[in-house]
Amino acid sequence: MVVTCPDLHSADLSADPDRDTARRHERVIAAVTGFCPDVEVVEPGVCAFGARGPARYFGGETALTARITAALADLGEDGTIGVADGFFAALLAARDGRAVPPGGAARFLAAQPVSVLAGRNPAARNPAAQDLVALLNRLGLRTLGDFAALPVRDVASRFGDAGEGAHRLARGLDSRPLATRPPPADLSVVQEFDPPEPRAEPVVFAAKALAGRLHDGLAARGLTCVRVQVTATWADGRESSRRWRHDGLLSAAAVADRVRWQLDGGPPAPPDDGAPQASPGDGEQYQPGGIVALRLVPDQVVRATGQQLALWGETLVSDRVARAAMRVQAMLGHEAVLRPVLGGGRNVHDQVTPIPFGEKTEPRLPADRPWPGRVRGTAPGLVFPAAREAEVTDDAGRAVTVSGRCAVSAAPARLAVRGEPPQRVTGWAGPWPLSERWWDPSAARRRARFQLATEDGRAWLAVLQDGRWLVEAGYWLGGLGQPAALLAGAAAPDVLGDRVWDSGRRGPSCRAAGQIPPSRVAAGRDSAMGRTALPLLVQLPGRGGHSRRAGRGGGPARSRGTRPHRPRRDVRGAAVRAGGCPARRPGRHEAGHGVRRRADPRPARQPGSAA
Amino acid sequence: MTAGQPGSFAAPNAPAPGKTEFPRAGPAPVPGLVQGPRLAQGAGTGSALPVLPALRGLLPRGGLARGSVVAVAEFGLLCLALAAAASADGAWCGIAGIPEAGVLAAAALGLDAGRILLVPDPGPSWPQVVASLLDGCELVLLRPPARVSAQVRHRLEATLRRGRGVLLVAGDWPGAQLRLRVASQRWTGLGDGHGRLRACCAEITADGRGEAAMTRTRWLWLPGEDGGVAVADPADLPFDIDEEPPGAAPGLRVVSG
Numbered sequence: 112m113v114v115t116c117p118d119l120h121s122a123d124l125s126a127d128p129d130r131d132t133a134r135r136h137e138r139v140i141a142a143v144t145g146f147c148p149d150v151e152v153v154e155p156g157v158c159a160f161g162a163r164g165p166a167r168y169f170g171g172e173t174a175l176t177a178r179i180t181a182a183l184a185d186l187g188e189d190g191t192i193g194v195a196d197g198f199f200a201a202l203l204a205a206r207d208g209r210a211v212p213p214g215g216a217a218r219f220l221a222a223q224p225v226s227v228l229a230g231r232n233p234a235a236r237n238p239a240a241q242d243l244v245a246l247l248n249r250l251g252l253r254t255l256g257d258f259a260a261l262p263v264r265d266v267a268s269r270f271g272d273a274g275e276g277a278h279r280l281a282r283g284l285d286s287r288p289l290a291t292r293p294p295p296a297d298l299s300v301v302q303e304f305d306p307p308e309p310r311a312e313p314v315v316f317a318a319k320a321l322a323g324r325l326h327d328g329l330a331a332r333g334l335t336c337v338r339v340q341v342t343a344t345w346a347d348g349r350e351s352s353r354r355w356r357h358d359g360l361l362s363a364a365a366v367a368d369r370v371r372w373q374l375d376g377g378p379p380a381p382p383d384d385g386a387p388q389a390s391p392g393d394g395e396q397y398q399p400g401g402i403v404a405l406r407l408v409p410d411q412v413v414r415a416t417g418q419q420l421a422l423w424g425e426t427l428v429s430d431r432v433a434r435a436a437m438r439v440q441a442m443l444g445h446e447a448v449l450r451p452v453l454g455g456g457r458n459v460h461d462q463v464t465p466i467p468f469g470e471k472t473e474p475r476l477p478a479d480r481p482w483p484g485r486v487r488g489t490a491p492g493l494v495f496p497a498a499r500e501a502e503v504t505d506d507a508g509r510a511v512t513v514s515g516r517c518a519v520s521a522a523p524a525r526l527a528v529r530g531e532p533p534q535r536v537t538g539w540a541g542p543w544p545l546s547e548r549w550w551d552p553s554a555a556r557r558r559a560r561f562q563l564a565t566e567d568g569r570a571w572l573a574v575l576q577d578g579r580w581l582v583e584a585g586y587w588l589g590g591l592g593q594p595a596a597l598l599a600g601a602a603a604p605d606v607l608g609d610r611v612w613d614s615g616r617r618g619p620s621c622r623a624a625g626q627i628p629p630s631r632v633a634a635g636r637d638s639a640m641g642r643t644a645l646p647l648l649v650q651l652p653g654r655g656g657h658s659r660r661a662g663r664g665g666g667p668a669r670s671r672g673t674r675p676h677r678p679r680r681d682v683r684g685a686a687v688r689a690g691g692c693p694a695r696r697p698g699r700h701e702a703g704h705g706v707r708r709r710a711d712p713r714p715a716r717q718p719g720s721a722a
Numbered sequence: 723m724t725a726g727q728p729g730s731f732a733a734p735n736a737p738a739p740g741k742t743e744f745p746r747a748g749p750a751p752v753p754g755l756v757q758g759p760r761l762a763q764g765a766g767t768g769s770a771l772p773v774l775p776a777l778r779g780l781l782p783r784g785g786l787a788r789g790s791v792v793a794v795a796e797f798g799l800l801c802l803a804l805a806a807a808a809s810a811d812g813a814w815c816g817i818a819g820i821p822e823a824g825v826l827a828a829a830a831l832g833l834d835a836g837r838i839l840l841v842p843d844p845g846p847s848w849p850q851v852v853a854s855l856l857d858g859c860e861l862v863l864l865r866p867p868a869r870v871s872a873q874v875r876h877r878l879e880a881t882l883r884r885g886r887g888v889l890l891v892a893g894d895w896p897g898a899q900l901r902l903r904v905a906s907q908r909w910t911g912l913g914d915g916h917g918r919l920r921a922c923c924a925e926i927t928a929d930g931r932g933e934a935a936m937t938r939t940r941w942l943w944l945p946g947e948d949g950g951v952a953v954a955d956p957a958d959l960p961f962d963i964d965e966e967p968p969g970a971a972p973g974l975r976v977v978s979g
Contacts, residue, residue, distance in 0.1 A: 432839070434857070435854050443844070450838065453826065462826050463835075486918075491826075492827040540911075540912050568909070570922075588798040588799045588907050588926075589892075
């Protein structure tokens with residue numbers, strides 16, 4: 112039986128920007144599949160299936176034809192149906208919607224003109240068919256019956272392969288059986304919740320059992336899946352669906368974890384009204400109505416070939432590491448823990464692909480290509496996630512530009528990275544031009560790369576793109592008194608001069624310490640003390656055992672005696688004496704808690720005495 | 723200037739010794755043994771994680787003592803170089819709060835990129851994240867937020883001592899057993915419009931508490947011309963040491979008092 116839809120058949124699918132025809136075609140196929148599952152889609156608008164079984168089920172070919180026609184009419188499609196022995200005859204019969212009785216195919220075909228062999232029909236798409244039809248017409252063979260009457264051997268010797276194939280069609284013998292494909296078995300598993308489940312825990316618990324069923328079903332067929340699609344449906348019809356990828360088989364517990372992460376995101380916002388959304392993290396408020404169904408669909412099903420581990424040279428994720436990573440993932444989400452994969456590429460960002468822990472580690476760009484045009488040599492120790500804006504100017508203060516012929520307007524003299532003070536450039540190299548993906552307007556970029564060394568000992572990878580300077584990466588070893596280090600030094604609680612260990616040395620903290628003494632004079636010291644003492648008060652209740660021990664007084668004194676901070680005594684002693692307090696004073700903030708507690712009242716007393 | 727227990731590497735402000743387990747100092751490891759080949763997983767059981775040979779002179783035990791905090795003033799290649807040998811030896815390395823960590827440079831220094839876990843943004847619950855990472859990884863590289871309360875620090879240090887890992891802090895950590903600093907650095911290879919970055923000669927200073935109280939200073943090629951780390955010979959530097967290094971700010975030497 113052949114069903115054709117002339118509208119869809121004649122439409123040119125490639126000239127259909129909205130894919131509207133394709134969608135209509137898909138609907139028609141779905142409707143026909145409702146009558147018979149084994150349907151061969153021959154062409155757009157033409158499908159065929161074996162009619163014997165469905166016809167018997169639906170009470171005859173006529174009844175079946177009537178039902179399919181009605182189903183198509185419901186879709187607004189206008190289809191014709193032909194029934195005959197063999198695909199070619201049925202296709203011809205479908206042109207006028209005929210049903211050829213069993214055994215009548217040869218007679219039906221005999222009356223057809225030979226031009227049908229070359230017509231736009233799928234059974235005769237041999238390009239030589241046009242020539243054959245013209246030749247048959249010139250020989251006076253007007254109908255298929257005339258042609259079929261010729262002996263096979265003569266046809267084969269005179270007309271060759273194409274003629275023999277056409278001869279078989281004319282005699283009612285099909286060139287091939289229908290290539291129907293049984294629909295894939297439904298391997299998905301679903302758990303319904305009635306009444307709807309408002310809390311996450313039962314859903315996650317059910318997900319574990321559900322994942323076990325999914326794996327059993329797959330294993331029974333010798334299959335495994337690359338991804339699992341988790342779909343949760345809420346009572347109000349909202350649906351959250353997401354695919355989770357994994358490098359091995361997702362265990363039941365891993366699936367449950369992923370269900371939990373997905374549910375933590377809450378249901379997607381409804382399209383019409385802005386109902387409050389469940390905030391991430393609180394598993395108690397899945398509103399409104401709770402979850403009615405949880406479905407796990409295996410995606411990208413492949414044959415289970417097992418996993419062969421290499422003898423060496425392969426990095427195995429031990430259970431300990433996996434547990435730690437998954438715990439962090441449970442706290443922060445699936446994408447929070449990444450494993451870097453080294454790949455290829457011309458820019459520093461392209462060369463490392465971060466992949467969420469647990470997924471298959473494949474670089475975005477293959478590493479085994481030459482990648483001409485990348486910056487060679489030392490790799491930068493810092494690759495900024497987002498390129499930082501910068502200004503590069505020459506001696507006269509004008510912005511440095513690069514011409515289309517890759518000539519630099521002037522030697523770079525100053526580099527001002529946004530957020531940092533400008534630096535003098537002590538050495539530079541470049542420009543190294545790169546014109547990438549010029550064939551793709553959305554991804555195309557032209558850029559010139561420079562390496563710049565600045566007077567503070569650091570070096571930068573700067574890029575000039577679209578007239579803007581960007582700093583993509585930095586080459587340096589560590590802090591040289593950068594603002595961050597200064598900040599850390601100033602923010603450290605032990606501002607009372609506990610930096611004995613770094614006095615007399617060059618370095619960032621040294622500079623930070625060098626700036627502190629002004630704050631150590633009488634007025635500033637109180638504020639410094641206050642800052643030291645306040646957090647200590649707060650931290651006491653947190654460690655019960657400790658404060659008790661501190662109350663005895665002996666322990667802390669002992670531990671303080673072993674502390675290496677004697678040289679500080681002078682400084683503080685003098686300051687404290689000026690305030691009228693005994694010199695015995697901890698101040699060091701790693702000191703025992705009890706000592707600190709005794710020190711607490713002092714800052715409150717001192718302002719008055721100092722004044 | 724000794725810590726609470728002679729030879730102990732535990733923080734002196736730790737809870738009373740004996741109640742909790744913390745690693746006792748063993749005899750100084752023989753360098754050859756520390757570097758010896760081991761099976762993957764579990765970079766040795768010694769008291770210290772191995773470091774690159776050129777960095778051994780900076781560290782009191784020739785390695786990163788397990789259970790200790792090592793602070794580097796700011797994130798940079800030095801942090802990655804410190805982690806390199808341990809990672810090559812089979813240790814997992816977690817990197818938390820440092821989204822700009824250059825994995826390519828790390829791999830060039832010897833880190834195994836396959837044994838790196840990146841947590842670029844640990845968020846406000848970073849202490850829990852770091853504690854979790856310390857459970858799985860022997861080496862965790864962390865850039866803490868600007869202000870870390872002493873309580874959080876103590877708790878993390880306690881976790882650290884239980885797990886026999888090493889916490890490498892890129893930033894300030896007042897209780898750190900060892901602090902490293904780049905006193906000066908200078909790149910070579912860049913000319914005036916020609917050349918490319920080839921090597922960096924840096925003066926690294928290490929000090930700390932306990933065994934590390936003595937200040938150690940080394941000149942290193944980090945990275946050297948071949949991409950590795952090597953000890954630089956002060957007599958053989960490409961520039962004059964006495965000349966004011968480019969990285970040193972004026973007035974740095976006035977620190978007495």
